[in-house]
Amino acid sequence: MDGLVQITEHLASLGVDLTTEAGGPKRATSLLSRRVPLAAPEAQLATLDAVPLAAGDFEAAIAGAGFEGGLLPAKLEFFQINIGKLCNMTCRHCHVDSGPDRLTENMDRATVDACLRALDATDAHTVDITGGAPELNPHFRYLVDACVERGKHVIDRCNLTVLLVPRFRDLPEYLADRGVEVVCSLPHYRQRNTDAQRGDGTYEKSIRALHRLNEVGYGQGDPRRRLTLMSNPAGAFLAANQAELEGEWRRGLQAEHGITFDRLICLNNMPIARYLEWLVEKGQLAAYMERLTNAFNPAAVAGVMCRNTLSISWDGRLYDCDFNQMLDLEVELPGGARPSVHDLDATALQQRRIVTARHCFGCTAGQGSSCGGATA
16 A cells, blocks of 8 residues: 555656546556456466467477477576556557556565665676556666666666656656666557557657657667667567568658667567457457467577566566566476565576466567567
8 A cells, every 4th residue: 555655646746647648648448447357367377278279388389499398597687677567558459457547566665675686686787677657656767776876787668658748758868868778669660550559649659759769869879878669560460570670660760750769679469468358359369379379489489588587576576577477477496485576596596497378479489579579
């Protein structure tokens, strides 16, 4: 309850009302607010398990790719912190089921400090801050500053439209001054697909936000002001070739809007949360799962993000990746222990077996898909 009060008071002090049109586009409403069965992680897992798959389960697929004992962690490089589910938008594909109504699930200062202590106990070189809209958490800037002071590369996973919320319009300058990489969600460089997935008006606001980032030096080739765009398909399709799309996007955004960026990453849509609901509603779930399994790429397995990333939830629990986090599939150590960020043992974590399930086909289909884009 203290966290809920803190977030509510923080937003009130800023004069921010996330439920309004000025707060951000709304393509959908959260599963939780609608109290639908798929709001529960176990219901999502059961729905995926009920789909007949000719290729079998994920464990069998990776065994055939040379990972007979399951996936094991590689060297930890990325410390990913999901600082909360509060967001000014409600996108149709959102695997976090975030939105303006997700006030409860947001990281408090004590857990942020625990994350920093845990970070100090690892050799991770990058801190990847995500949400929701991570910028809405009252401790976002404190966390960014603390990580920059430690010499870490910091990533802010930004939905772009939050940069236009009046009380957050100084964020581009703040992030640029600290050398934070901004990874921005933009489903497509044209309006139709973007607004269809994220809500009417999203594209126009995203373009305005990208201009603001360009104005403060992002997207100009400066490694301290790296602007990364992140695309995912609008429909039941796999992500297209990342290298080919990057060239197309560069030409399109430059010609139509005078916008430049540093790189494009492409992700497959993960069949969980609101995207899973969309697949079920459209009668596309079985076809999409078959598409993922048929496109299983053994070469993509070694580079999946769960091997070099640790994901920390808003309440300090540990996960192999952000997708496992949303399905409540916690890290398991030998013997069944499930540690939190408050008692993180970096050495013990390297002895774990990564938890997998059918949704993992989303990261190994086609070119592969991770928080850093294609893996193969």
